[in-house]
Amino acid sequence: MNLNLQTIINICYFAAAVLFIIGLKRMSSPATARGGIVWAGVGMLIAVVATLFTPGLHNLPWMISALVIATGLAWYSGKRVPMTDMPQMVALYNGMGGGSAAAIGAVTLIAIANGTELHPTTATSMALALIGSLIGGISFSGSMIAFAKLQGWMDRRFTFPGQQIFNLAVFAVTVALGVWLFISSDNLSITVIVAFFVLAFLVGLLMTLPIGGADMPVVISLYNAFTGLAVAFEGYVLQNEAMIIAGMVVGAAGTLLTQLMAKAMNRSIANVLFGSFGAGASGEAQSIEGAMKAIDPSDAAVMIAYAERVVIVPGYGLAVAQAQHKIWELTQQLLKRGVKVRFAIHPVAGRMPGHMNVLLAEAGVPYDLIADMDDINPEFALTDVSIVIGANDVVNPVAKTDPASPIYGMPILDVDQSKNVIIVKRGKGTGFAGIENALFYKDNAKMLYGDGQDVASKLIAELKALD
Amino acid sequence: MIDGIVALYIFMLAAFTGYEIIGRVPVILHTPLMSGSNFVHGIVVVGAMVALGHATTDLERIIGFLGVVLGAGNAAGGYVVTERMLEMFKSSKAGPKKSGH
Numbered sequence: 001m002n003l004n005l006q007t008i009i010n011i012c013y014f015a016a017a018v019l020f021i022i023g024l025k026r027m028s029s030p031a032t033a034r035g036g037i038v039w040a041g042v043g044m045l046i047a048v049v050a051t052l053f054t055p056g057l058h059n060l061p062w063m064i065s066a067l068v069i070a071t072g073l074a075w076y077s078g079k080r081v082p083m084t085d086m087p088q089m090v091a092l093y094n095g096m097g098g099g100s101a102a103a104i105g106a107v108t109l110i111a112i113a114n115g116t117e118l119h120p121t122t123a124t125s126m127a128l129a130l131i132g133s134l135i136g137g138i139s140f141s142g143s144m145i146a147f148a149k150l151q152g153w154m155d156r157r158f159t160f161p162g163q164q165i166f167n168l169a170v171f172a173v174t175v176a177l178g179v180w181l182f183i184s185s186d187n188l189s190i191t192v193i194v195a196f197f198v199l200a201f202l203v204g205l206l207m208t209l210p211i212g213g214a215d216m217p218v219v220i221s222l223y224n225a226f227t228g229l230a231v232a233f234e235g236y237v238l239q240n241e242a243m244i245i246a247g248m249v250v251g252a253a254g255t256l257l258t259q260l261m262a263k264a265m266n267r268s269i270a271n272v273l274f275g276s277f278g279a280g281a282s283g284e285a286q287s288i289e290g291a292m293k294a295i296d297p298s299d300a301a302v303m304i305a306y307a308e309r310v311v312i313v314p315g316y317g318l319a320v321a322q323a324q325h326k327i328w329e330l331t332q333q334l335l336k337r338g339v340k341v342r343f344a345i346h347p348v349a350g351r352m353p354g355h356m357n358v359l360l361a362e363a364g365v366p367y368d369l370i371a372d373m374d375d376i377n378p379e380f381a382l383t384d385v386s387i388v389i390g391a392n393d394v395v396n397p398v399a400k401t402d403p404a405s406p407i408y409g410m411p412i413l414d415v416d417q418s419k420n421v422i423i424v425k426r427g428k429g430t431g432f433a434g435i436e437n438a439l440f441y442k443d444n445a446k447m448l449y450g451d452g453q454d455v456a457s458k459l460i461a462e463l464k465a466l467d
Numbered sequence: 468m469i470d471g472i473v474a475l476y477i478f479m480l481a482a483f484t485g486y487e488i489i490g491r492v493p494v495i496l497h498t499p500l501m502s503g504s505n506f507v508h509g510i511v512v513v514g515a516m517v518a519l520g521h522a523t524t525d526l527e528r529i530i531g532f533l534g535v536v537l538g539a540g541n542a543a544g545g546y547v548v549t550e551r552m553l554e555m556f557k558s559s560k561a562g563p564k565k566s567g568h
Contacts, residue, residue, distance in 0.1 A: 013513075020507045021484060027503045027553075028492045034553045040507055041546050048542075051513045057520030059528060066519070066532050067512075070539035078547030083555075089548050090502050093509075097541035100511045103534030107518040107527045116523050124471050140537075190526075224505050227541075231511045232481070236474055238514050244474070245481045246510040252485030253504050257497060260489075354498035361555040 005055055012050035013242035019043030020246045024253065047242055083362050084319040087355060088150035091220045094227055095143025098136045101230035105133030106197060108237055109181070113188035118238070125237045126185045130178045130196075132233030137200030138207065139226040145208035146220050158209040164274060167206045174199040207273065215272045217348060217355075218261045222269065225254025264347035264411070295446035297455065300422050301462030307384035307420075309340045311376065313413055314360065316350050317390020317426075321452035324363035327389065330456050331365070333463045342369055344376040344386075344413050346394035373413055383418035388439075389452050390424070396437045407435060421445040424455045502549040509542025 023040030026032040048067070057063075074093065081089050108129050111117045119125065148154040160166075177196045181188060211219055228250030235243025262269050295303075304310050312331065318324060331341050343360060350356040360370060371379075380386065388395055395415040398405045415421055416439050423440060425447060439445055448455055469477070492500060515538040519531030 016510070020510070021488070024485075024488050024500070024503060024507060027500050027549075028488055028496060030493065030496060033496060033499060037503055037506070037546065037549045037553055040503065041550075044506075044509060044542055044546070047510060047513050048516070051516045054517060054520060057517070059519050059522060059531070062528065062532050063516055063519050063535055066535035067516075067539050070536040071543040074540040074542075074544035075547055078544045078551070081548075083551075086498070086502070086548060086552065089544065090505050093541045093544035093548065094505045096537040096544070097505070097508050097511050100515050100534045100538035100541060103530050103537065104511070104514045104518045106530045107522060107534065110524070110527050110530070111521070114524060116521075118517075118521050122471075124474075221501055224501060224508075227511075228485075228504070228508045231508045231514070232478065234511070234514055236469065238517055239469055240514055240517070241469070241477070243510050243514050244477055245484075246507050248478050248481030249485035249488070250504040250508045252482040253489040254485075254501070256486055256489045257501055257504075260497070350498075354496060358498055358552055358555050 005053060009050045009054060010241070012046050013240065016043040016047035016050075016242045017245040019046070020242075021249060024249065082322075083359055084322070085151070086358070087217065087220065087350075088147045091143045091147040091150060091216075091223070094220065094224050095140050095147065098139030098143060098223065098227040098230055101136030101227065101234045102133050102140055102197065102200065104234040104238065105129050105136060105230075106193065108234075109133070109188060109193050110190065112185065113190055113193065121185060123182075126182055128233040129237045130182055132230045132237065133197065134174065134178060134200045134203075135226050136230030136234070137197055138204035139223045139230060141201040141204035142208040142226075143204075143220065143223045145205055146216055146223065149208075150216055163206075163210060167203070170199065170206060171203050174203055211272065215267075218258060218267075218269065218272045221254060221258040221261055222273075225251050225258055228252075228254050261348065267410075292440050292447050293445070295422065295448050297448065297450075297458040298462050300446070300448050301459050301466065303420060303422070304334060304339065304385050304387070304459070305337060305463055305466050307339055309342075309379075309383045309385075310334060311342050311344050311380065311383045311386045311415075311418065313344045313346075313386060313388045313391050313395060313415055314349065314356055315346075315389065315391025315394065316356075317392075318452050319350060319356070319359050319390070321390065323389065323452035323456050324359050324365075326453050326456035326460070328360075328363045328365050330460050330463070331369070333460055337463075342371050342376065342379075344415075345370060345372055346391070346413055347373060347411075349391060349394060373411060377414045380414045380417040385420045385422060386415045386418040388415060388421060388423045389455075392425075392437055393435065395439055396435065397442075398435065398438045401438070405435060415439060416442055416444070419444060422448050424448045424450065424452055426451060499549060499552045502545065502552055506542065506545030506549050509538060509545050512538030512542050514538070 019039050020043050023036045026036030112121055228247045232244050232247030232251055235247055334341050345356050393407055395413050397416050399407045399410045399412045402408055421444055515534030519535050522528045522531040
């Protein structure tokens with residue numbers, strides 16, 4: 001009887017793995033994306049319900065209360081957050097997954113120490129339990145720091161002299177403890193196990209602290225892949241095929257996604273992790289010639305009202321100011337006047353690739369008005385007015401002209417090629433990378449100071465007054 | 468018991484599957500897809516349930532309980548957030564201005 005039940009459960013896990021793959025596949029195409037998450041969701045539900053019937057499972061009241069409490073809280077928080085805060089929620093939930101994988105590793109190791117392990121311990125399962133715990137632990141604490149940074153609870157970067165050597169030393173000690181546990185698997189000490197986990201968490205914390213906000217998308221994506229791998233490894237330890245397959249698929253997909261993102265910023269993953277952005281540019285940065293010129297909303301309105309082509313370049317500042325709805329209203333005003341308006345999206349605009357597209361879609365901007373960098377760059381020379389709202393580093397021509405600049409080589413939107421540029425900005429500060437923007441000093445650039453939403457409202461009012 | 472070499476095959480094939488799935492994805496789907504894959508590794512909750520279900524000491528029970536809480540949070544939160552992001556695709560598609568690209 002028990003054997004039969006276990007077979008049915010295994011079939012459920014198999015079905016879940018298939019549903020996950022179909023779901024992810026559907027999510028990778030715009031037409032089927034919405035259904036994809038439902039497929040994967042059904043797979044998850046099947047797997048969780050099947051697991052509840054596993055023969056010989058104890059602590060069921062604990063288990064069910066944990067499931068109910070966590071599902072309720074996560075569901076509520078996920079429903080409630082504004083769209084702009086999505087990236088940190090992804091970081092948070094991802095960290096939880098990493099923590100869960102680490103917890104599985106910890107319980108397994110403690111069970112081995114007590115001689116009550118579920119499956120006979122082999123060298124492979126011991127090694128994977130330890131590696132999974134380490135990766136899961138790093139993903140847990142690292143994602144939590146990423147969450148705190150994106151949420152604005154923490155200073156953007158935290159650095160001290162000798163940081164990399166210190167971090168490397170902590171990592172080496174952690175690995176050494178892991179090797180010690182591996183060698184002494186017949187006689188595990190709980191103290192060493194605890195020390196191992198504390199250090200694994202510390203590694204994730206130390207690794208993430210010096211990384212600036214601009215690099216967070218890459219980091220979250222990397223930790224997403226980490227959690228996937230940790231889940232796959234702990235899945236092997238528990239002899240659970242669904243965990244192995246789902247974890248490995250996510251691990252591979254996440255790794256590729258991380259590479260794509262890093263490439264979009266023209267940086268290597270190693271560079272993101274170990275080179276603090278904007279901290280140590282080699283050599284003297286070129287000095288910037290010219291002065292910033294301000295423009296007021298009424299002049300700006302006239303400029304765009306009689307333009308033939310206008311390109312709007314939104315950045316994260318637009319989302320922070322919650323200005324996407326007003327910008328769409330402004331766009332509609334311009335379209336009504338016969339102005340050709342397009343939105344230009346840099347691959348890393350927002351806090352994750354594609355984040356800005358989601359935010360614009362939320363405001364109702366149709367997709368055919370949104371262009372990506374490669375499509376729009378040749379068109380800037382034909383553009384009468386470019387409006388830059390809340391974007392900074394991604395339009396900085398220094399990335400092309402100054403080899404000493406930390407962002408040198410990063411592909412940018414060639415906004416400076418258009419006849420006029422209006423930069424909507426709250427003050428004279430620098431972007432996330434902390435670099436002066438040469439665009440602001442160009443002859444064709446005008447600064448329109450103010451909050452994004454405020455400025456958009458004023459422009460709309462001025463446009464209406466022109467009729 | 469999954470044999471070591473069989474496990475290696477499973478790891479390898481699953482990795483290729485993951486790689487292939489993401490291979491040619493438009494940038495606009497990067498964020499939902501990252502969120503979606505974040506949901507999929509929420510399957511870890513199943514492992515945490517098994518770990519808690521076989522816990523014999525209080526320490527194991529506490530850690531196992533935390534594991535289930537974290538895993539379930541990953542799965543539930545990941546689902547809601549992904550669904551909300553993908554919801555956007557529907558609204559703009561159904562919008563009057565949509566004309567394909």
